[in-house]
Amino acid sequence: xxxxxxxxxxxxxxxxxxxxxxxxxxxxxxxxxxxxxxxxxxxxxxxxxxxxxxxxxxxxxxxxxxxxxxxxxxxxxxxxxxxxxxxxxxxxxxxxxxxxxxxxxxxxxxxxxxxxxxxxxxxxxxxxxxxxxxxxxxxxxxxxxxxxxxxxxxxxxxxxxxxxxxxxxxxxxxxxxxxxxxxxxxxxxxxxxxxxxxxxxxxxxxxxxxxxxxxxxxxxxxxxxxxxxxxxxxxxxxxxxxxxxxxxxxxxxxxxxxxxxxxxxxxxxxxxxxxxxxxxxxxxxxxxxxxxxxxxxxxxxxxxxxxxxxxxxxxxxxxxxxxxxxxxxxxxxxxxxx
Amino acid sequence: xxxxxxxxxxxxxxxxxxxxxxxxxxxxxxxxxxxxxxxxxxxxxxxxxxxxxxxxxxxxxxxxxxxxxxxxxxxxxxxxxxxxxxxxxxxxxxxxxxxxxxxxxxxxxxxxxxxxxxxxxxxxxxxxxxxxxxxxxxxxxxxxxxxxxxxxxxxxxxxxxxxxxxxxxxxxxxxxxxxxxxxxxxxxxxxxxxxxxxxxxxxxxxxxxxxxxxxxxxxxxxxxxxxxxxxxxxxxxxxxxxxxxxxxxxxxxxxxxxxxxxxxxxxxxxxxxxxxxxxxxxxxxxxxxxxxxxxxxxxxxxxxxxxxxxxxxxxxxxxxxxxxxxxxxxxxxxxxxxxxxxxxxxxxxxxxxxxxxxxxxxxxxxxxxxxxxxxxxxxxx
Amino acid sequence: xxxxxxxxxxxxxxxxxxxxxxxxxxxxxxxxxxxxxxxxxxxxxxxxxxxxxxxxxxxxxxxxxxxxxxxxxxxxxxxxxxxxxxxxxxxxx
Numbered sequence: 001x002x003x004x005x006x007x008x009x010x011x012x013x014x015x016x017x018x019x020x021x022x023x024x025x026x027x028x029x030x031x032x033x034x035x036x037x038x039x040x041x042x043x044x045x046x047x048x049x050x051x052x053x054x055x056x057x058x059x060x061x062x063x064x065x066x067x068x069x070x071x072x073x074x075x076x077x078x079x080x081x082x083x084x085x086x087x088x089x090x091x092x093x094x095x096x097x098x099x100x101x102x103x104x105x106x107x108x109x110x111x112x113x114x115x116x117x118x119x120x121x122x123x124x125x126x127x128x129x130x131x132x133x134x135x136x137x138x139x140x141x142x143x144x145x146x147x148x149x150x151x152x153x154x155x156x157x158x159x160x161x162x163x164x165x166x167x168x169x170x171x172x173x174x175x176x177x178x179x180x181x182x183x184x185x186x187x188x189x190x191x192x193x194x195x196x197x198x199x200x201x202x203x204x205x206x207x208x209x210x211x212x213x214x215x216x217x218x219x220x221x222x223x224x225x226x227x228x229x230x231x232x233x234x235x236x237x238x239x240x241x242x243x244x245x246x247x248x249x250x251x252x253x254x255x256x257x258x259x260x261x262x263x264x265x266x267x268x269x270x271x272x273x274x275x276x277x278x279x280x281x282x283x284x285x286x287x288x289x290x291x292x293x294x295x296x297x298x299x300x301x302x303x304x305x306x307x308x309x310x311x312x313x314x315x316x317x318x319x320x321x322x323x324x325x326x327x328x329x330x331x332x333x334x335x336x337x338x
Numbered sequence: 339x340x341x342x343x344x345x346x347x348x349x350x351x352x353x354x355x356x357x358x359x360x361x362x363x364x365x366x367x368x369x370x371x372x373x374x375x376x377x378x379x380x381x382x383x384x385x386x387x388x389x390x391x392x393x394x395x396x397x398x399x400x401x402x403x404x405x406x407x408x409x410x411x412x413x414x415x416x417x418x419x420x421x422x423x424x425x426x427x428x429x430x431x432x433x434x435x436x437x438x439x440x441x442x443x444x445x446x447x448x449x450x451x452x453x454x455x456x457x458x459x460x461x462x463x464x465x466x467x468x469x470x471x472x473x474x475x476x477x478x479x480x481x482x483x484x485x486x487x488x489x490x491x492x493x494x495x496x497x498x499x500x501x502x503x504x505x506x507x508x509x510x511x512x513x514x515x516x517x518x519x520x521x522x523x524x525x526x527x528x529x530x531x532x533x534x535x536x537x538x539x540x541x542x543x544x545x546x547x548x549x550x551x552x553x554x555x556x557x558x559x560x561x562x563x564x565x566x567x568x569x570x571x572x573x574x575x576x577x578x579x580x581x582x583x584x585x586x587x588x589x590x591x592x593x594x595x596x597x598x599x600x601x602x603x604x605x606x607x608x609x610x611x612x613x614x615x616x617x618x619x620x621x622x623x624x625x626x627x628x629x630x631x632x633x634x635x636x637x638x639x640x641x642x643x644x645x646x647x648x649x650x651x652x653x654x655x656x657x658x659x660x661x662x663x664x665x666x667x668x669x670x671x672x673x674x675x676x677x678x679x680x681x682x683x684x685x686x687x688x689x690x691x692x693x694x695x696x697x698x699x700x701x702x703x704x705x706x707x708x709x710x711x712x713x714x715x716x717x718x719x
Numbered sequence: 720x721x722x723x724x725x726x727x728x729x730x731x732x733x734x735x736x737x738x739x740x741x742x743x744x745x746x747x748x749x750x751x752x753x754x755x756x757x758x759x760x761x762x763x764x765x766x767x768x769x770x771x772x773x774x775x776x777x778x779x780x781x782x783x784x785x786x787x788x789x790x791x792x793x794x795x796x797x798x799x800x801x802x803x804x805x806x807x808x809x810x811x812x
Contacts, residue, residue, distance in 0.1 A: 188458045193750030253340070253749030261751065261772070262458055263431070263722045265384075320351040320564045322386020327699055330680060334431035335456060337485060337722055337774050338376045338404050340748060341725040341769050341786050350790070353797035377721050430774075459775025461756060481774075484721040488776040491758035536721030539771070539779045562721075569793045588796075591789035592771055592779050594761075601759040601778065 007102040012132030021130070025108055029115035030094075032124040042126035044091055044148065052087035052149040054078055059142050063106065065184045067176075067195030070143055071113035073272060076200045077223070078147040079123055083202040084219045084275070086157040086209055087149030092118065094145055095129040099138040110141065121200040123147070153209045161217040162238035164308030167284040169277040171204065171291055172299040173197070173250045174227055178269025178333070179258050188262055188335060193254040199273035204296040208277070211290055215283035220276045225329040226268040230276060231314045232328040239311040244304035244326070246319045263336035267316075268329050278306060345563035354568035355390045361572065362392055364579040369395045370527060370663060371574055374513065375534030376403025376689060377562055383696065385564040395571070398663040399686070399693040401516055401619060402534050404480040405432045406661070406685030406692050409617040410649040412478075412509050413438030418644045419476045419507065420452030425642070426473045428463035431456045433478055436688050439649045460492040460506075467496075467504035476638045479506040479627075484536040486510040486627055487601040490608035493629070493636050505638035508628050511614050513537055514545060515625040520662055521553050528663065530556035530574035535566065535589045542597025543587040554583050561589040608633055615648060617685045618657030657684035660693050667697040673706040674698065723773035725781065726753070728764045744777060746770060 010017035027036055034042040058074045075092065082089045094114060098107070118125050176197035183190040201221065208216060218238070222230035227249075235242045251266050259266045273296065279287045284302060291297030314326040344350065362369075373379050379399045382388060388397060401407050413436050420427040420443065427443065434444045434456065446452035457463050460477055467475035479489045489506060496504045513534070521528065533546055538559045546557040556577035560570025566589055573586040587593055605627070614626025629637050638644060651657065655677070656670035667673045667686065677683040679695050686694035698704065726746035733741045740763055743754050755770065757763055760777040764770050769786075770777035 185456070188456065188462075191752045254751050257340070257724070257726075257749040257751040260722075260724045261753065316386070318384070318386040318564075319346060320348050320355075320385055320387075321390060323389040324383060324386040325699065331435065334434055335458060336432045337430045337481060338432050339727070339783075341727075341781075341783070344786075344790050345793070350793055354793065357797045375721060461775050482721070484723065484773050484778060487759040487778075488756075488774045491756060491776065494758070534721055536723050536771070536773060536778065565793050569796055572796055588792070589789070590792065591781050591785045598759070598761040598779060600761055604759050 005104055007098050007100060007104060007107065007132055009100055009132050009134065012098070012130055018130065025104070026111055026128065029112050030118070030125050030128075031115070032126050034124070034126040035128065042091065044126070047090065047150045050151040052082050052085055052151055053146065054081035054149070055144065055146040056081060057142060057144040059139065060181065061139065062184050063110065063140060065180055065196055067180060068198040069110060069113050070141065071110040072117045073198050074143040074145045075114055075117035075121060075123070076198050076272060078145040079121055079200045079202050080221045082147050082149035083205040084157075084221055085151065086153045086155065086205065086219065087151045088206065089121070089123045089147055089149045089202050091124055091126040092145050092147050093127045094125045094143065097131045097133060097138055097142045099140055100132055100135045102140055107141070117200075121202070153213050155209070155213045155216060157216060157219050159218060159220065159234050159237040162234055162240050162242070162278045162306045163217060164240055164306055165281050166217055166278045166306040167281050167287075167302050168242060168244065168304040168306060169279065169284070169288060169291065170227070170250065170301055170303045171201070171275040171277070171297040172273070173252050173255065174271060174274070175251060175255050175259065175266035175269035177272040178226065179255050179264065179266070182262065182264060182269070182335070183258055190258050190261060192258065193252075194258055197271060197273035199296055201273065201275050201296055204275070204291060204294045207294055208287065208290050212279070212283050212287055215279045215287060216277060217280065218276065218278035221274060222271045222276060224270050226266070226270060227276075228267040228314065228326040229328045232326060234276075234278065235314050236312045241307040241310045241313045241315065242304060243307055243315045243317065245317050248301055248303045250299055250301055264333050267326065268333050342563050345561070345565040347565075350565045351568055354565060354572055358568065358572050358575055359392050361575045361579050362394055365394070365575065369529045369575065369578055370398060371395060371530050371532055371571065372398050372400040372528050372663060373532045374400040374402040374517065375532075375537065376406065378532055378534065378560070378567060379403070379696070381562045381564070381567060387564065387567060391571070395575070399661070399696070401520065401616060401661050402482060402513060402537070403685070403689050403692065404482065404511075405436055405689040407511065407616045407618065408433065408436055408480055408509065409615045410437060410439045411615065411647050413442065414649065415507055415639065415644050415646055416443060416478045417446050417452060419638050419642055420446060420454055422474070422642060424473050425476055426453045426455060426466065427476050427478065428455050428457045428466055429478050430480060433480060437682060460489050461495070464492050464496055464501060464504050467501050468499070471503060474503050474505065474642070476642070477504070477506045478509055480509045482511055482513055482534070482537050483540045483605070486512075486609065487540065487604045490604045493608050493633050494604075496636060497633070505636055505641055506629070507638045507644075508609070508626070510609070510627040511616070511625055512611065512627065514541070516616060516619065516622050517549060519619070519622050521549060521555060523662060525664055526662055528555060529578050530558065532567070532570050532574065533557050533559045535559060535561040535592060538589065538597070539592045540598045540601045542595055543585055543593050544595045545597070546585045550583050550585055556583040557585045559585070559587045559589050559593050561592060618651060618655070618661050620658070652683050655684040657686045660686045667694040668705065668707045670694070671706050674704045675706060721773060723771045723778060724748070725769045725771050727769050728766055731764075731766065744770060746772065
């Protein structure tokens with residue numbers, strides 16, 4: 001039988017054609033023994049205490065971009081969601097919805113990427129699902145990953161936990177992912193030194209919590225909506241004011257130029273490998289040093305402070321000494337000429 | 339090297355701010371300055387410039403914002419084109435959320451009624467047409483004198499390349515006539531105009547001289563970095579202080595007296611002035627650009643048989659008065675109730691940085707009020 | 720109505736052999752490169768000069784000296800206007 005090059009409805013039917021795909025493609029790259037058993041679900045044991053569960057779907061277009069692809073994003077994104085509550089990621093599920101006609105070669109690239117990211121992060125994909133919908137009913141491929149984690153720290157990390165006086169730290173440069181995706185869209189192409197920052201943050205978080213657990217009040221990865229939206233959410237949940245210093249914001253020159261060229265604001269573009277850490281002011285220097293001691297946090301800086309005067313407000317002190325109120329993003333960021 | 343970088347530094351901005359404050363010692367009356375250009379409004383917010391200015395200065399957003407002034411009828415035209423079978427609308431992102439009479443381009447795309455793609459340049463739209471002969475690419479040609487020559491050049495390129503499936507909807511507008519109309523309103527009390535730096539790069543600083551002569555209005559041509567804007571404001575304050583209106587060119591690295599003659603020639607070759615409808619301001623003669631006869635085969639309205647309808651501004655909408663700076667947003671009956679940033683009706687709310695949208699965000703005032711006066715929104719930002 | 724940024728010209732080319740003048744400039748800034756059209760620029764730039772870019776087109780050519788002149792103008796404005804009543808060193812056009 002000739003090797004198929006395109007996904008057909010049969011591949012999602014659960015029958016022999018599906019099995020063939022799973023055995024020859026998925027299991028070629030995804031090595032977890034649990035997965036290979038192909039049971040209806042994976043059994044996990046050896047954990048006590050609180051569990052964390054997170055889910056995210058991935059619909060990014062284009063599927064492949066400088067610095068990553070939808071597969072890598074799907075692994076890192078869910079790992080990071082767990083890490084942001086101080087949970088140690090244990091296992092991932094992977095579900096795919098594909099459009100009839102999707103190229104199998106591209107699927108293989110994506111699964112290879114999922115496997116590589118999962119292995120590098122030390123978090124296995126233990127169960128999965130595949131569905132196929134007729135042509136036109138999905139945009140190529142959609143992924144969903146869910147993740148289970150174990151909450152092993154006693155500290156309560158939550159968006160409601162920021163306190164007046166806390167330091168606001170950021171693990172690295174802003175808007176790398178968002179601008180890379182925008183400029184990879186047809187009609188907006190910009191050549192240059194742009195790449196997604198997608199990476200798992202759970203090891204940096206673990207290092208941090210192992211050493212200064214009680215000092216960490218809030219962790220948040222500023223994904224969709226960018227830094228500004230994440231800060232607004234925290235300010236609102238914690239009923240505090242947050243003040244940010246524009247001069248301190250780390251933005252790569254190439255990112256800044258690309259944003260200016262097509263009219264986007266880097267404060268509102270997604271980050272997929274960065275983390276906000278809001279911590280007690282006494283431990284600020286220590287926390288920064290710990291972040292900087294690992295690769296994921298090498299460029300960590302303090303970007304501002306939490307205050308108590310005007311709850312829910314996020315204020316940016318501009319480079320020239322002015323004040324700018326930051327609001328959450330209402331819709332998608334759009335390029336502009338004006 | 340980033341050539342604009344020195345114009346962002348505190349070292350040059352702070353003395354300009356200080357001098358603005360110092361210069362106002364001689365001026366007792368409040369200064370109302372119109373930021374003609376939407377990009378100036380955005381830049382003022384981005385850098386927090388309002389919070390640095392003395393309360394005596396009020397900045398008002400003018401009509402130089404394609405998002406703000408494209409009327410619902412023009413959006414409907416774009417939607418008509420987009421809904422045709424083989425049409426792909428390739429547009430600047432600015433236009434995507436502007437409301438037509440039954441929704442925006444973004445709404446139509448979401449409902450599967452239109453194929454809409456955002457492009458950075460009109461040349462990208464032309465390339466799209468070249469890549470796929472099966473589609474008709476329609477480019478809504480919005481913008482002012484900075485953008486119109488790019489569209490003219492693209493039309494000429496399309497002609498030279500013999501592309502048959504590329505069209506524009508001629509919606510570009512020009513500033514001088516609109517400014518004449520706005521400023522001619524006897525009720526207006528502006529002290530000065532902050533003139534758009536890049537439009538001025540094309541039309542020249544001398545283009546504003548008639549405004550000085552006819553209305554005694556001070557003009558300052560300014561760029562878009564914080565130091566550029568502050569310099570423009572300072573020049574206007576100084577003019578007021580000396581009681582002498584003139585045109586000051588604070589952006590000489592981009593703007594000359596005569597402007598960019600090559601770009602002007604391109605415009606004259608491809609376009610001709612026609613009357614144009616402006617949301618909130620009505621029909622203004624000689625303020626729009628239509629394709630000249632040799633290029634009319636690129637006109638989507640003709641070739642795709644689109645019918646233009648004039649859609650009256652919704653009842654109660656007072657955008658015209660807000661755009662002219664005659665009232666503040668809360669004095670519009672629709673403000674905060676039927677007209678909000680998430681469901682905007684008029685241009686002042688459509689643009690995220692339009693006067694009403696900005697007021698909504700920054701002043702904390704969410705309700706319409708009639709009769710009561712509020713001071714300028716200087717302190718609220 | 721005019722989002723436009725200055726970038727440096729690193730290459731010039733013409734896609735049409737019949738033309739004397741280049742039609743496209745390759746511009747660069749901070750590791751970002753873009754092809755921009757020269758149809759509407761006031762004068763064709765030389766390598767190393769800067770152009771202000773809007774919607775994929777160069778709208779104005781300038782060099783470092785012009786930028787520096789503008790900068791010195793702004794610096795002087797902060798002190799000179801009161802004394803002389805006009806912008807310092809306004810060039811005769």
